[in-house]
Amino acid sequence: MAETTKRVLGDDPFETKKAWKKPPKDVSSRVTADKGSSAKKPAAKRAVKGRKTSAEPGKPKRAAKTAKRVTATVTPPPIPPLPPKKVVEEEIKEYFRDIASQSIEILNDEIKRFDEFGYDAELESKLEPVIELLKDAYFRIEIKGLDNIPEKGNALIVSNHAGTIPLDGLMLRAAIRMEHPARRKLRFLLDDNIYYLPFIGRLMNRLGAVRACQENGQRLLEEGELVAVFPEGIQGSGKLFRDRYRLQRFGRGGFVKLALRTGSNILPVAIVGSEETYPLLAKIPSLGKPLGLAYIPITPTFPILGPLGLLPLPSRWLVKIGEPINLSVYGSEAENDPLIVNTIAEGVRDNIQEMIDELYAERKSPFF
């Protein structure tokens, strides 16, 4: 064991004795035993001290034994049984709590830039002017029903999905962040095929997207975040232009199970305008497979104008956030009942379809 007193940067809490919660009982014997102690020693010693006092209450103090030579009249203690689980669990927790509370403040900085799902606050603030431009000047997003989004607490936004490179998650996030009074940050769940696209997927992840799976969604909702899902998935984003605004099948109802399990309200959202960003005239799956893509899209701009064709067309977006759907009446076992799950999923789908039709009728022209 390294007995050298290597100085840790800053004030060493063990040296200044700030680390000791309770001062040791036998100061004299302890001082003689560990002069020039390294940081590890007190932790191990205290572990031993704690273990002794909880498991063997009647034994002679350790300090007494080490200070004097063992006399002939001391009987060796019997082999102690392994302590019952309950007692030891508490002891482990206390031990770690003590250690965690002794963490050195200078080094204890929280990671403010990256969060655990890969969101990069700095990149978002750098790209904010561009995103705001997209929202206000390019797509001219009009969002209604923002007061249906709670100021605090989790909620599951369910929306229709469109666009070969789906920008609806990003735009929804921008709209909520910039126009909602609480400036809530939306985490949207993206399907694998976009999430693992080499550069776009990574950019989306840094701007708040998370890979769509039950565990991720559950963890986010349990932490009280606002989460958006697009149940249509690639069926939705890969819709041909002639099928626009007709909702596809809503997956297997995974979003309903998520909402039931975490006790969050469902907020149906309809986005009109995202279909026209990439009007898909045709798609070729066989050419896409070798490149690892689901299909190669044919839009009015894409293969003709080359990579520039992948820029979205400037359609006008109308977004409506519907009334929250409270699922608490169903209880948490309802997630295992496929009938209830399907009924709720169909209900949400019909709700969103209604809102889409409403907004579509309201919109006079897609681009102006």
Added chain:
Amino acid sequence: MPGGKIKKAAKKGIGERESSEEKTTLAIISPASFYGFYLIPMLKKVKEYRLIGIGRDDFKNIGPGNRFYPLDLTQPGADQDLTKILKQEKARIVVHLSFLETPPHNASWGHEVEAIGTLYILNSARTSGVKKIVMASTTAVYGAFPQNPHFLSEEHFLKGTMGSQLFPDRVEAEREAIKFAGQNPEIKLTILRFAPVLHRKADNFIVKYFQLPLCPTVMGFDPLWQFTHASDALNVLFKVTTAAGEGVYNIAGRGVMPLSQILKFLGKRSILLPPPALFSLGHTLWAAQLSPLPPGFCNYLRYPWSADGRRAEKELGFTPRYSILDILREFRGDMVLDPAFG
């Protein structure tokens, strides 16, 4: 007879027979490994334990009254020798640290050490009446796949790297251990899956990656990586060994960071490669034994493989003391966080 025993105990050089009856004997397989090297001094201070080290590499300074047995688990007859040692010493706790943290070039030898070796240890433990087994594993056993959630929980199916050369034996060893624990409920098995310990002496595949002169990264991908600090890892190992704690736990430090940021922070030179180029380069260099990393490692540069440490927090009460920034700063050489690991 009692008088004779006590008189012997009173002397400084205690005979093995007597001391093993007062203290609990703890067997450490592979004391010369990274975890063993730092765990033994911590255990030596606990007077209730008598340590025996069993391993291939010689380990000096195991302590007065403790004993080291040289034993190579890959040799034929090793299981009988191991059973003999454990029975003779009446070991009650076995800490199994005999794992290869870097994938070996000799795959069959690696299989012998990890998978077969673990089988020997488990069987010997059962026949010798061992009460508790602790195994140190790694979070790389989950494997990096596109379908992984951001935080893998302990129930997640262990896929390792599905046919590639990274940790297939560790996955097998864990599977054997868990099966064994199910069949022998009286033996308490704990498996700790550590996120890579970023310490220059740890010598695991992640440290080897950062020690490459040029760190390859995959074009367009930037996974979030996670580490454990050495002192956090050893604290948990020590506590789980000396107190009760049963089950499988993920142990990781606080926070994750994208790989590109880690490389920038550590000041490493990195090179962006498209996936096919990386695979073929990796294959070639691995086959020529010029690279310490097999081609299966490319997945770890693309897809998520971070572990969820909430079960350890809930059941063991373990919260890591150091965050990922602390760990990186220490690895970079800015400071020493824990002098014990300097």
